[in-house]
Amino acid sequence: MCGIVGYVGPQEATPIILNGLMRLEYRGYDSAGIAVIDAQGAIHVRRSVGKLAELEHLVAQQPLAGTVGIGHTRWATHGVPAARNAHPHVGMNGRVVLVHNGIVENYLPLRAELEAEGIQFASETDTEVIVQLVERYLESGCSLETAVRRALGHLTGAHGVVLMTGDEPDRLVAARIGHAGGVTLGVGEGEMFIASDLPAVLRHTRRMVFLEPGQMAVVEADRYRVTTLAGEPVPAEEQVVSWDPVSAAKGAYERFMKKEIHEQVEALTATIGGRLDLEAGRVFLPTLPLTDDAARDLTRLFTVACGTSYYSGLAGKYMIESLARLPVEVAYGSEFRYTDPIIDRSTALLAITQSGETVDTLVSMEEGRRRGARLWSIVNAIGSQAMRIADGYIGMQAGPEIGVASTKAFTTSLADQYLLALYLAAKRGTLSATEIRARANDLLALPRLVSQVLAQDETIRQLAIRLARYRNFLYIGRGINFPVALEGALKLKEISYIHAEGYPAGEMKHGPIALIDEQMPVVAIVTQDRVYEKMLSQVEQAKARGGLVVALANEGDQTIAEKADYVVTVPVAPPLLAPIVNVVPLQLLAYHMATWLGLDVDQPRNLAKSVTVE
Ligand code: M6R
Numbered sequence: 001m002c003g004i005v006g007y008v009g010p011q012e013a014t015p016i017i018l019n020g021l022m023r024l025e026y027r028g029y030d031s032a033g034i035a036v037i038d039a040q041g042a043i044h045v046r047r048s049v050g051k052l053a054e055l056e057h058l059v060a061q062q063p064l065a066g067t068v069g070i071g072h073t074r075w076a077t078h079g080v081p082a083a084r085n086a087h088p089h090v091g092m093n094g095r096v097v098l099v100h101n102g103i104v105e106n107y108l109p110l111r112a113e114l115e116a117e118g119i120q121f122a123s124e125t126d127t128e129v130i131v132q133l134v135e136r137y138l139e140s141g142c143s144l145e146t147a148v149r150r151a152l153g154h155l156t157g158a159h160g161v162v163l164m165t166g167d168e169p170d171r172l173v174a175a176r177i178g179h180a181g182g183v184t185l186g187v188g189e190g191e192m193f194i195a196s197d198l199p200a201v202l203r204h205t206r207r208m209v210f211l212e213p214g215q216m217a218v219v220e221a222d223r224y225r226v227t228t229l230a231g232e233p234v235p236a237e238e239q240v241v242s243w244d245p246v247s248a249a250k251g252a253y254e255r256f257m258k259k260e261i262h263e264q265v266e267a268l269t270a271t272i273g274g275r276l277d278l279e280a281g282r283v284f285l286p287t288l289p290l291t292d293d294a295a296r297d298l299t300r301l302f303t304v305a306c307g308t309s310y311y312s313g314l315a316g317k318y319m320i321e322s323l324a325r326l327p328v329e330v331a332y333g334s335e336f337r338y339t340d341p342i343i344d345r346s347t348a349l350l351a352i353t354q355s356g357e358t359v360d361t362l363v364s365m366e367e368g369r370r371r372g373a374r375l376w377s378i379v380n381a382i383g384s385q386a387m388r389i390a391d392g393y394i395g396m397q398a399g400p401e402i403g404v405a406s407t408k409a410f411t412t413s414l415a416d417q418y419l420l421a422l423y424l425a426a427k428r429g430t431l432s433a434t435e436i437r438a439r440a441n442d443l444l445a446l447p448r449l450v451s452q453v454l455a456q457d458e459t460i461r462q463l464a465i466r467l468a469r470y471r472n473f474l475y476i477g478r479g480i481n482f483p484v485a486l487e488g489a490l491k492l493k494e495i496s497y498i499h500a501e502g503y504p505a506g507e508m509k510h511g512p513i514a515l516i517d518e519q520m521p522v523v524a525i526v527t528q529d530r531v532y533e534k535m536l537s538q539v540e541q542a543k544a545r546g547g548l549v550v551a552l553a554n555e556g557d558q559t560i561a562e563k564a565d566y567v568v569t570v571p572v573a574p575p576l577l578a579p580i581v582n583v584v585p586l587q588l589l590a591y592h593m594a595t596w597l598g599l600d601v602d603q604p605r606n607l608a609k610s611v612t613v614e
Helices: 013-027 052-061 107-116 128-139 144-152 256-262 264-272 292-297 307-324 359-370 408-428 433-444 446-454 457-467 479-496 505-510 532-544 558-563 575-596
Strands: 003-008 031-037 043-049 068-074 096-102 159-165 171-177 184-187 192-195 207-210 215-220 223-228 300-305 328-332 347-353 374-379 392-395 472-477 499-504 522-525 549-554 566-570
Touching (some): 003 171, 013 052, 013 068, 043 052, 068 159, 107 128, 128 159, 256 264, 256 575, 264 446, 292 408, 307 479, 307 575, 347 359, 347 408, 359 374, 374 408, 392 408, 433 446, 433 575, 446 575, 457 575, 472 505, 472 532, 479 499, 479 522, 479 575, 499 505, 505 532, 522 532, 522 575, 532 549, 549 558, 549 575
Parallel strands (some): 300 347, 374 392, 472 522, 549 566
Antiparallel strands (some): 003 068
16 A cells, blocks of 8 residues: 655765655655765665654755655555554665565564564564564675565565665666565666656556566666566566556645546546447447457356445446446455356456455455456556456546545546446347447436535535534435435545445435434435335435434525425436546535645555555
């Protein structure tokens, strides 16, 4: 979950690394550090607790000079946020430094073994055993590459690491084991970059090499070499990525989350664009090849995902079952492998993941592979693991999502599931070309509908100011809008720290209605669909118990206007696509409540953007 940056080249490393860390701060922000090798081969380290600004302040007071360096922004797992636990970690004799992403599962016995040899530890982290092991091998005469290879052989767990030593001051050694987040080499002209995520290096280069699990790289300014952990050479495959540095920056917006909410119009346009042939009534998904026979043979789809992506999967189930008539089960990535799922070759497993690096989702994909499923993914991060290991994938086309609270990945992944549903429907013969054309037209109207919601930003901000004093919220919806209620509640709790629960509206009477009083606002999704009347009655029930009701309703709905305390209007959308429109005001509501409360919406406490630990 931590962010890693490395640089080797002719320029001063410090500003490049600090800038890279700034672009990765969403990965972890409880402490940060940087190490640089100077012209004499001496390593200098600066570490500080708190956000990156603290490190920048420290570096301004105690500058670093050198053209080779590594940096890290931390999300604590072992050891409290403190300067001593921040990375880079240094070997006891100061010969080697390391930044690490992952968990050393067997660190306790390794630490005991090293301490018995007289090695003194300076932190409480699991990470430090790696650097001490590497230094031990360096002291026995190994090169850095060999020392890293041997040290990694002791570890269990998943890891991404970058190391450097003053003995070989012209190079960095990077490695990846398992799914602990990516390690990407950025190939420049006479300089090389290393990063856990693309935004850290996009302003320097778009030529990338993605290390696979079980690979390591020796990186110098004008060359790099990729091998397996066993030392076998691997032909490195360079990819030119389409993301640009502008889309990974805040631009005119104060916060990434606001920018990303507003980017949904163009993100949806990009997601849908080029994938529909309206005349022929066809959907193109060239990166997800499937024969008609294979599509007809499918008996079940498992969707696996976490957090917002899981809620997207819950809504996508309605789309795929309704249009393609394929049964869908949706599972949490963190739970899937404990369910003994019934999978065979007629089963497809669809992973939905913005980052493509969420370890629970990746492990579920592995489980699906092991049991013989066809593996698909819907993924945003280009070159990520979930994209690479799938048999077929659909790109979200959302562009970089930096705000920790996921927004545009929710709506674009829903559009992708709708495209997948139409694609499967055509191949399975459950919809005619005429029906697909009509559904495709519905999809094309989405960017316009979303832009109509965004135009109400200020109205929603005013409402948010009124609501920000409450400490508990209920979000309710029925049918395909139940996942929207879950997502609305998640948005609120993760960035405002206000307790919010999403509930299927019909379940209220089976218990949660007891919670309702004048201190418990109820956000009810009451758009006009087949459960509209039932939702109206749910609103009545909440009002009868003194609840304050905020209704999300379609424009011109007088009935709800008379019943609810506040109404947020959304344009009418086709029922299966309504979640894409209905979630947008809930994103804005959460955003404005949190900013009104003075909170850091882009980097909420305790969270990190990519969850690369189990
Ligand atoms: O990158 P992924 O889509 O796999 O991430 C899944 C969740 O960690 C993510 O959606 C998380 O719940 C967000 N903070 C929600 O806003």
